[in-house]
Amino acid sequence: MSYVIEGRDGPWELVIGLEVHAQVISKSKLFSGAATEFGAEPNTQVSFVDAAFPGMLPVINQECVAQAVRTGLGLGAQINLVSRFDRKNYFYADLPAGYQISQYAHPVVGAGSVEVELADGSTKRIGVTRLHLEQDAGKSLHDQHPTKSYIDLNRSGVALMEIVSEPDLRSPEEAGAYLRKMRTILRYLGTCDGNMEEGSMRADVNVSVRRHGEPFRTRCEVKNVNSVRFVMQAIEAEAARQVEVWESGGTVEQETRLFDPSRGETRSLRSKEDAHDYRYFPDPDLLPLVLDEAWVAGLRAGLPELPDAKRARFVVEHGLSPYDAAVLVADQETAAFYETVAAGRDAKLAANWMMGDFFAALNRTGRSIGDSPVSAAALGQLLDLLADRTINGRIAKEVFEAMVDTGEAPGSIVESKGLRQVTDTGAIDQAVDAVLTANPDKLAEYRGGKDKLFGFFVGQVMKAMAGKGNPALVNEALKQRLSA
Amino acid sequence: MSLDPATVRRIARLARIHVEDAEAAQLAGELNGILAWIEQLNEVDVEGIDPLTGAAQMAMRLRPDVVTDGGIPELVLGNAPDRAGAFYSVPKVVE
Amino acid sequence: MLNDLSLVEARDGLRRRDFTAIELTDAHLAAVAALNPRLNAFITVSAKAARAQAAEADARLAAGEDRPLLGLPLAIKDLFCTEGVRTTAGSRILEPFVPAYESTVTANLLRDGAVFLGKANLDEFAMGSSNMTSAFGPVQNPWTRADGAALVPGGSSGGSCAAVAARMALGATATDTGGSIRQPASFCGIVGMKPTYGRCSRWGIVAFASSLDQAGPVARTVEDCAVLLGSMARFDPKDSTSADRPVPDFAAACRRGVQGLRIGVPREYRNDNMPAEIEALWQQGLAWLRDAGAEIVDVSLPHTKYGLATYYIVAPAEASSNLARYDGVRFGRRVDGNDLLEMYERTRAEGFGAEVRRRIMIGTYVLSAGYYDAYYLRAQKVRALILRDFTDAYAQVDALLTPTTPSAAFAQGEKMDDPVAMYLNDIFTVPANMAGVPGLSVPAGLNGQGLPLGLQVLGRPFDEETVFAVGAVLERAAAFHHLPAIRAGVPA
């Protein structure tokens, strides 16, 4: 069932498009040689170019172009071999030149698409209209002084990719799934770190509502939303507001709005009086960006396996369910970790361990896959101990916990704690005899037809053997003795 | 196309140049004189002509991704009319 | 007198140790001290730094070092950023600005040993043809007219040209966006060279209109200009529009002659309003070239008359954007306001003069929503046609000869109330900027009032050598040895 807002007199459909601003991973800025690192002291990563001093000129960074092209290729998009940079003119305290260099009329990347997976297991293809390169602005701090704003230009001139979606999204969930998928793809490509908390990925959300079957109505743009959750909340709030406006006989005005997470509502950002007229024109300091086809082909050849392809391969090669495969490929490091664990082993067992005890341990210890207390090799060794019956499944969980706590190798834990599975039938027979002797009443009940007590006896034998008995041999010995 | 004083004020606002009301009328006159003269370009047949952005007839060079600049906060702040420590300072911006 | 030497003569004299660099610099500083109060050619004089540079040059000369400009005192248009030396662009808004960097062109000159006397006056942000728009007051032309009126030196490089004409400097840097090297050179009776767009780096030069701006030299001889350009020009990776090609030996080209060259006469440059004396000088110039072995060919540049109107869309449009950075936040003058908007509007209203404000307004208008196609886009298409005119002409000829200006220098205050009348000064020079081709103005004669008039040589892109060759032949034939009334060594 598609997502609707129930209005006073009938349902409303949502129409959503996202403009994602993704900070390009590069050492230096788009048009200057200043560094891009996050968190530096104010105004220390600023060149005269970034501060728009008189006579300063932009020179484009090849790696930023390569990153945009890689991203375009990753989105299956058209790469425009000739593109151009325009100036978008407006005054703002953290926009030193009074214009942003951006690609307006001729972006470097054209149409592509992204496939998103929804909770009900279905997938949906979302169109990407274009991707272009542009400069980030600086940062204004409004809370440091009662009557002044402070400006830090460290971010000024850092390369951004603006990735514009088609208005194909129809619910907050779809928008969230799109953003997460976009982030996954960017991280796989190594073109953006996707850290929304640090602002290296932000979204402008275009929202409108309509009755089913209608053409689009006026949209509003909610600017600079910086988490997936807030994007979803902003859409809900803005759509609800627009429904209210339409239903009370009003008209939604096209405008830019801000989402206030603390109040869960959007508010108008700029008054109409200050309506923007950006006066785009080709930047005369720059020349057309002309890409060599062979260079693009080289970038294409160097692309990593992307999440959709990897998921499909996991299903075929490792026999995983599409759901499990999707979970494992959502993060590139997780997928690589999994493949190391699964190599030459029972791939499904490896997946179950990853998604069960392993993820739980990461969660509990607050660690990420990158600094996991258990390496992929160690987890693999644990699975090997299971496979060659050195330990049984229950002991494996105990060994795993010890690995998490101590970082020791599973083999040495098994040895030092004496957890090796007991396969000596003499020892097992001895334990069975002891249990049966100690429980004459239960034995009588069993013999009287209470078959379910078999499990009780297994448990008692295992307990007597400190869990180390080989479960199959214990079963066999018990059956023999009970039927005797 | 002719500019009225209201348009002059709108353009002045876009350009962030304060214009007194009395000035707007005079400016409108001057600008209209220039624009009227410019309109001779309407005589030119530009059908099918590609616009020429600049005189440099070449493709753009790309520079390697190396940090070669920055790390000069005192120099980039040294000419600022108003600063607060390591920041530029401006009248408070209310969003 | 040392001030009367050409740059090449002074260079040779230094090499022969006829005099020292300090003596040469002091002679020019003395002329600046004597004449600048009257001519106002310099906004900033850096006497102390100049003497230090000269002393260093003497040490290098004594050590047998040979650099192309070692010890030669120059004036620097105050549009070039100079490290540690105030750079104003002739504007109140940059009055307090001291750059911490050196423009590529001036850095190249310093590398070659030049001595900088100071920063030359100019029209504010290089917008003007009279030097009347400078926030630091007008420059007076060292040439005078019988009626005694103070004349403009032309613009925007009026300070550079006046300084060179009055022998306060051996040569100067200048910039040309629509004629700002050639027109004032013509008005001041000196040589000015606007090279091909991309020949000199724009890095560190305060931008007026990025797609048109080009730096070049002004000096008293064609060869001096060739030597200076040889030092100024160089591929610069910091300017994306800088041309990555070798710098030829321009001075050698001055000795090539014009034998066998085909020189075009663009018929559209001839109009009914052209003063007879300018028409006559033009014919004289063609005759000199013919006598020297060139073939004169009639050519057509059909879109010439639209150059100026195109320029007055393209240049203000780019300027409106280039000058947005003067907002009182990071450098320059700020006028306080109650909020950011008011601070911006007051800073820019008070910081920019009337002509700059006017051009920013025009530029903002022609780029604004609903007008872009009618003005800016159309202008770019006409610009393409102007380039095509030149390309077609250069299929038939090696260079073009035209007058530099439609008149000689006019009096300060004339043409001030009609912006369009002022703009017409650049009618012959603007097309070269639109097409990016090189252009040289050579003083060729005097008008009826005893004021200098220049002829303009236009060449193919990156063929400055032919332009210098033609210019040198004109210079020899014209034998222009007239002197301005106000000059070094002449009591006021």
Ligand SMILES: [Mg+2]
């Ligand atoms: Mg946007």
Ligand SMILES: [Zn+2]
């Ligand atoms: Zn953007």
